[in-house]
Amino acid sequence: MTISVIGAGYVGLVTAALFAELGNDVYCIDTSKERIESLKRGKIPFFETGLYEYLSKNAKEKRLIFTTSYSQSVPKSQAVFICVGTPPSKNGEADLTYLFSAVEETAKNLKDYTVVVIKSTFPIGFEDDLERIVKKHARVDFEFAASPEFLREGTALTDAFHPDRIVIGTTSKRAQKILLELHAVLPGERIICDMRSAQLIKYASNAFLATKISYANALATICEKTGADVQKVLLGIGTDKRIGSSFLQPGIGYGGSCLPKDVLAFIAQANSFDYNFDLLRSVDAINNSQIDKFITKIRTAVGATDNITPNLEKIKIAILGLAFKPNTDDMRDAPSIKIIQSLLNLGADLTLYDPKAIDTARKIFPKQKYAKDVYDAAKGQDALVIVTEWPEFLGMDLQKIKNSLKRAIIIDGRNIYDTIKMKEIGFSYFTVGR
Numbered sequence: 042m043t044i045s046v047i048g049a050g051y052v053g054l055v056t057a058a059l060f061a062e063l064g065n066d067v068y069c070i071d072t073s074k075e076r077i078e079s080l081k082r083g084k085i086p087f088f089e090t091g092l093y094e095y096l097s098k099n100a101k102e103k104r105l106i107f108t109t110s111y112s113q114s115v116p117k118s119q120a121v122f123i124c125v126g127t128p129p130s131k132n133g134e135a136d137l138t139y140l141f142s143a144v145e146e147t148a149k150n151l152k153d154y155t156v157v158v159i160k161s162t163f164p165i166g167f168e169d170d171l172e173r174i175v176k177k178h179a180r181v182d183f184e185f186a187a188s189p190e191f192l193r194e195g196t197a198l199t200d201a202f203h204p205d206r207i208v209i210g211t212t213s214k215r216a217q218k219i220l221l222e223l224h225a226v227l228p229g230e231r232i233i234c235d236m237r238s239a240q241l242i243k244y245a246s247n248a249f250l251a252t253k254i255s256y257a258n259a260l261a262t263i264c265e266k267t268g269a270d271v272q273k274v275l276l277g278i279g280t281d282k283r284i285g286s287s288f289l290q291p292g293i294g295y296g297g298s299c300l301p302k303d304v305l306a307f308i309a310q311a312n313s314f315d316y317n318f319d320l321l322r323s324v325d326a327i328n329n330s331q332i333d334k335f336i337t338k339i340r341t342a343v344g345a346t347d348n349i350t351p352n353l354e355k356i357k358i359a360i361l362g363l364a365f366k367p368n369t370d371d372m373r374d375a376p377s378i379k380i381i382q383s384l385l386n387l388g389a390d391l392t393l394y395d396p397k398a399i400d401t402a403r404k405i406f407p408k409q410k411y412a413k414d415v416y417d418a419a420k421g422q423d424a425l426v427i428v429t430e431w432p433e434f435l436g437m438d439l440q441k442i443k444n445s446l447k448r449a450i451i452i453d454g455r456n457i458y459d460t461i462k463m464k465e466i467g468f469s470y471f472t473v474g475r
């Protein structure tokens with residue numbers, strides 16, 4: 042088939058790579074000329090394992106074309122996948138400006154019957170607005186479908202080629218047929234439902250993942266108060282197949298461009314349908330409190346517990362990990378940002394390091410010092426703070442790190458090391474819930 046993918050971001054580029062690799066003719070459209078020009082030159086706007094290989098191979102074989110022009114591709118597409126951002130607005134609701142504008146530009150260029158598939162995460166209640174926008178500009182047959190995306194950054198390609206489920210949110214048999222055909226060779230359960238159910242599946246999934254994380258974080262706090270070990274407690278819980286062990290890793294809370302915004306948007310959405318989602322308010326509150334608790338932990342670790350502000354003055358701290366999770370350079374809503382800001386407010390002298398996200402970080406913290414590797418970061422520091430669990434940090438030579446530090450203190454927001462081993466090496470090792 043010929044398809045258009047609107048938005049050359051994380052979801053758009055992965056979707057374009059997937060459908061081109063499956064043998065379709067794919068046009069990937071973005072309003073950013075700069076982004077499209079650099080994609081044409083083979084430059085990917087962010088780090089995602091395997092993405093460059095898939096995009097360059099399919100571009101070379103002419104199954105994938107990058108363009109800023111809707112008119113070049115939409116008229117000949119059987120399906121248009123809308124993958125633009127739906128960021129949070131000030132009150133937590135999803136900002137649908139990009140979505141409406143992408144639908145409008147698509148509508149202006151529809152020629153024959155087309156399925157307009159919304160892959161962006163968008164709230165229930167705006168379906169009529171979307172229909173109205175298209176009808177204002179197009180006299181042709183068209184149908185909407187919601188087919189939410191479940192990829193995780195860092196493993197986006199694996200997730201796209203091996204999905205657990207493919208949600209096809211449309212009651213139109215004609216649209217269902219096109220979407221089933223496009224996804225035919227992919228594994229995973231097919232969930233065919235109406236559009237609203239599909240939209241809800243997406244919010245409910247992300248909110249459930251966030252709930253698991255906040256539950257683990259709440260347990261970590263209880264463990265700290267009672268002297269129990271949260272890792273053992275979670276092992277004991279997660280081995281029950283009904284519960285499962287994934288997304289039960291406690292730490293500094295969930296970040297990234299999706300979980301935090303989707304939890305807030307889901308609360309706002311529920312509110313607009315007259316349901317007070319107190320459960321999710323607590324999930325969000327627990328998540329926010331993780332950062333404050335972590336800052337207190339850092340202050341305790343370095344002995345700066347008095348109430349004089351700034352009380353971390355002259356304290357040298359290395360931050361290991363800036364990306365919101367490993368294997369990405371994305372720092373959208375990364376916990377590291379709040380941690381760095383709080384420590385700077387307390388007067389700390391920071392050195393920052395991340396295997397991939399330093400370029401991103403420089404745009405947010407242009408005046409900070411950046412290290413070239415973990416050992417460089419550790420040199421002469423009072424403490425080392427682990428913010429992201431990069432494999433590189435797991436594999437580092439801890440004896441060498443200890444010798445580089447001024448004081449052998451590690452505050453670990455991701456519980457990546459064995460507590461006994463750390464004690465044996467001679468570290469004062471602070472963790473979450475152990």
Ligand code: NAD
Nearest residue numbers: 048049050051052071072125126127139142143161162190
């Ligand atoms: P992104 O910010 O990385 O990319 C969005 C792209 O859309 C940008 O390149 C932007 O220039 C472009 N754009 C904006 N308006 C446009 C328009 N009118 N026409 C053409 N291009 C336009 O966004 P993302 O992270 O890929 O997220 C997209 C959507 O998918 C969001 O709703 C998000 O919640 C959802 N989602 C994201 C992920 C993820 O891991 N990032 C996973 C699942 C779902």
Ligand code: UGA
Nearest residue numbers: 190191192193194254288289290294295296297299365366
């Ligand atoms: C998340 C979902 O996992 C995807 O299924 C979804 O498609 C995507 O959001 C989206 O809608 O955009 P992503 O944001 O890439 O994917 O990353 P996750 O792996 O979910 O991690 C999110 C945050 O939770 C990270 O900060 C991570 O460190 C944190 N986390 C994750 C924990 O603190 N504990 C855990 O056990 C797992």
